[in-house]
Amino acid sequence: MFSTRKRVIATGALIALVAGLTACSSVGDSDGTDLTGKDVGAMANFKAGDQFRATEALDFSILFSDHPNYPLQDDWLLWSELTERTNVTLAPTVVPMSDYEQKRSLLVGAGKAPMIIPKTYPGQEQAYVSSGAALPVSKYLDLMPNLSEKIDKWELEDSFDGLRQADGEFYLLPGLHEDVWQDYSVAFRTDIMDELGLEAPKDWNEFRDVLTAIKTVYPDSYPLSDRFKGDSLLNVVSMTYGSTAGWGWEAASWNPDDEKFEFTGATAEYREFVEYLHSLVEDGLVDPESFTQDDDSAIQKFVSGKSFAISSNAQTLVNDYRPAIIDTVPGATVAKLPLPAGPAGNVVAESTRLENGIMINADALESENFTAMMQFIDWLWYSDAGAEFVKWGVEGITFDRGEDGKRELLADIDYVGVHPGATTHLQKDFGFAGGVFAYGGATELLESTFSDEEIAFQDVMKKKDVLPLAPPFPLEEAEREQATLLETPLSDTAKQATLRFILGQRDLSEWDDYVTELEGKGMDTYLDLVNSAYERYAATK
Amino acid sequence: MVKVDHAPPVLKLRGPSPRPQRIRSSRGEGIFQVVNVVILLGVVAVTLYPFLNIIAQSFSGESFIRAGEVNLWPRGFNTTTYQLVLSDSMFWTNYKNTVVYTVVATAIAMVLTTCYAYVLSKKKVRGRNVLIGIAVFTMFFNGGLIPNYVLISSLGMTNSLWAIVLPNAISVFNLLVMKSFFENLPEELEEAAQIDGLSTFGILFRIVLPLSKAVMATMVLFYAVAFWNSWFQAFLYMDRADLFPVTVYLRNLIAGATTAASSGGGNDLAQVASNIQSVTMVLTVLPILCLYPFVQRHFVSGIMLGSVKG
Numbered sequence: 001m002f003s004t005r006k007r008v009i010a011t012g013a014l015i016a017l018v019a020g021l022t023a024c025s026s027v028g029d030s031d032g033t034d035l036t037g038k039d040v041g042a043m044a045n046f047k048a049g050d051q052f053r054a055t056e057a058l059d060f061s062i063l064f065s066d067h068p069n070y071p072l073q074d075d076w077l078l079w080s081e082l083t084e085r086t087n088v089t090l091a092p093t094v095v096p097m098s099d100y101e102q103k104r105s106l107l108v109g110a111g112k113a114p115m116i117i118p119k120t121y122p123g124q125e126q127a128y129v130s131s132g133a134a135l136p137v138s139k140y141l142d143l144m145p146n147l148s149e150k151i152d153k154w155e156l157e158d159s160f161d162g163l164r165q166a167d168g169e170f171y172l173l174p175g176l177h178e179d180v181w182q183d184y185s186v187a188f189r190t191d192i193m194d195e196l197g198l199e200a201p202k203d204w205n206e207f208r209d210v211l212t213a214i215k216t217v218y219p220d221s222y223p224l225s226d227r228f229k230g231d232s233l234l235n236v237v238s239m240t241y242g243s244t245a246g247w248g249w250e251a252a253s254w255n256p257d258d259e260k261f262e263f264t265g266a267t268a269e270y271r272e273f274v275e276y277l278h279s280l281v282e283d284g285l286v287d288p289e290s291f292t293q294d295d296d297s298a299i300q301k302f303v304s305g306k307s308f309a310i311s312s313n314a315q316t317l318v319n320d321y322r323p324a325i326i327d328t329v330p331g332a333t334v335a336k337l338p339l340p341a342g343p344a345g346n347v348v349a350e351s352t353r354l355e356n357g358i359m360i361n362a363d364a365l366e367s368e369n370f371t372a373m374m375q376f377i378d379w380l381w382y383s384d385a386g387a388e389f390v391k392w393g394v395e396g397i398t399f400d401r402g403e404d405g406k407r408e409l410l411a412d413i414d415y416v417g418v419h420p421g422a423t424t425h426l427q428k429d430f431g432f433a434g435g436v437f438a439y440g441g442a443t444e445l446l447e448s449t450f451s452d453e454e455i456a457f458q459d460v461m462k463k464k465d466v467l468p469l470a471p472p473f474p475l476e477e478a479e480r481e482q483a484t485l486l487e488t489p490l491s492d493t494a495k496q497a498t499l500r501f502i503l504g505q506r507d508l509s510e511w512d513d514y515v516t517e518l519e520g521k522g523m524d525t526y527l528d529l530v531n532s533a534y535e536r537y538a539a540t541k
Numbered sequence: 542m543v544k545v546d547h548a549p550p551v552l553k554l555r556g557p558s559p560r561p562q563r564i565r566s567s568r569g570e571g572i573f574q575v576v577n578v579v580i581l582l583g584v585v586a587v588t589l590y591p592f593l594n595i596i597a598q599s600f601s602g603e604s605f606i607r608a609g610e611v612n613l614w615p616r617g618f619n620t621t622t623y624q625l626v627l628s629d630s631m632f633w634t635n636y637k638n639t640v641v642y643t644v645v646a647t648a649i650a651m652v653l654t655t656c657y658a659y660v661l662s663k664k665k666v667r668g669r670n671v672l673i674g675i676a677v678f679t680m681f682f683n684g685g686l687i688p689n690y691v692l693i694s695s696l697g698m699t700n701s702l703w704a705i706v707l708p709n710a711i712s713v714f715n716l717l718v719m720k721s722f723f724e725n726l727p728e729e730l731e732e733a734a735q736i737d738g739l740s741t742f743g744i745l746f747r748i749v750l751p752l753s754k755a756v757m758a759t760m761v762l763f764y765a766v767a768f769w770n771s772w773f774q775a776f777l778y779m780d781r782a783d784l785f786p787v788t789v790y791l792r793n794l795i796a797g798a799t800t801a802a803s804s805g806g807g808n809d810l811a812q813v814a815s816n817i818q819s820v821t822m823v824l825t826v827l828p829i830l831c832l833y834p835f836v837q838r839h840f841v842s843g844i845m846l847g848s849v850k851g
Contacts, residue, residue: 093780098796300609324607
């Protein structure tokens, strides 16, 4: 009997081992850019602006993030027209948007990932670099004329450098924005502001004045009660103080004077920003619950007239606030106000120009259709025609051009509420303007679906200066592990202390103690890692 | 399953011993009763409120939900969302999948678990301890996510019913509960049946199973609820939306509602209204909710039998 048990265990162990090995075995290290024999179906002389069309019918597998608002349909015009134009059929592996990242890592880990893996945000590809699962796409940019042209024309070289790993290559084809696009700001009850004769604040001091004026009339209220756990507010305020926090938090920030990185949470700019927010909370202008309450509570306070300002983007404005407040507070009007300026000037940060993009399964390199696939991706995601196609659809079927060249959806098609009551929907019934293919791009295209109000907002935002990007510091794999181990507790400490300082639970006179705590958690070791990686990078430039 | 059946004889011995009603309950006991009732009513309120709130939301207008004005009673009563969700063909496709997966998975699980448990309950079976060991081993160790995925996909089971139904066919916990139930059936019954000429399977089907309705009902409930609620297997192994169970549909819907608000990606528009979420939740929970009261009686006696005397 004992031997039976032993045998069972041994067999089990063997199965586990074999499975493990299969999972770990990665792609062969076919280095270099020798692509002979891999151009089946590719166009011989594919240039920027050309319509890509495979010379024979091709199939490419793609991971598809399924959005619950417009679930994938096999009969979408998107699919048939795509095949019609490019001779390529996409074979989607459908993954619910809710757990896209988990399935992606599972499929890549198991070696069963589709060739094209979109909806990968910059930074997420790092996990797949060392195992060799992601293709170093920077080696193949010559196959992608549209992308190369955009990088040149939109001056994205620096942004792309930020994607480079320690080996100097990058492994992600990001989505691009022509211009910096700052969507989030703070929305105000404009009817109250008009009533009190208040102007839109130009800087954060005026912002405080507006809140104070509201507070004097409504002394029992907190004029600003925020959502997003305060992350949006922290992000936009810190940005104009020349620092990062909230959604935009970066542990290391670049000091151009000393030409090295500092720990963000210990800089003078950061302290100034924290002091400002603390003063708002101290004066009762900002609800202390802003940093802990869930979104619904914050929205409820705003739409029931208990608070008068809340963080917002273009969509939350029209989806969350306006429809609800009409019923509860008659006569209320809400608008997103342009971002106030701060000590760093009238600025926005540039970190927003790279969007989620495409990671390519390294196995694709083995395919004889590799070149065709890269050309196809280049056309679909990076050419003007491709970008218009995935967003607006087909001229004459989904949209028409007005006399001024402005695109207009046909009358029976709805999208972002342009034709309420229409029987079909651009996303649901045609598959266009979906998150997998259409995002960012040229400003003209991006703004083509904006409301007039949002365009006016963006026009103000565009007049702002853009803060320069921090240089990259590509870490090697072992370094990255160490850096993460150091950075996580450091960031946690900084974020926790930030909130306590802002809320007044900790006195700002203890700032030096806080910096000492950071040092105790290895701040200097972390900065050494980052700075030496930067110097290594700078030396190769 | 709904039919009332007789509790196994053993249970009768454990009923409350008859006590003369005349004895006055002491003051302390009275206070205890009051406190007990109050606390339990509190617990009932706390557990019931979210559910009633969801039901109320499912019939309410969106702006009232946003303003937080919906509690136990719908505000701005309407059924348009029900009509909307019920007219979504994908919802029904996924709902049908859930029913199919649950029924098939429960059936397979019941057959396998019963057979396995019955064998394990026979002390005379050689290698019984090894068989128990193999089962218990899987309670604590497994291959992990990726090896499992590689295994299932190498077996060609992805995008099929089998990927959901087979890997979790035997829940070791249920197996052990059932095993100890079988162990407690009087051996003499089976011996008598054997003398009367029944085969092993005959004994199982004609003697043991009819005496095990309580535990069977409990196991059916355990398995059915688990399979009804499960989404992860389907999420892992299914690559097409029309194969997902309704739980994946619901999960995605709720995720869509929360991310649309915060992503700011100019395209993921049209946030899912929160009463669509509540409608979907109500529709998903409903069948299990209807099933519960009928099976619960067996459920209580079944689990007690297995565990107490194990």
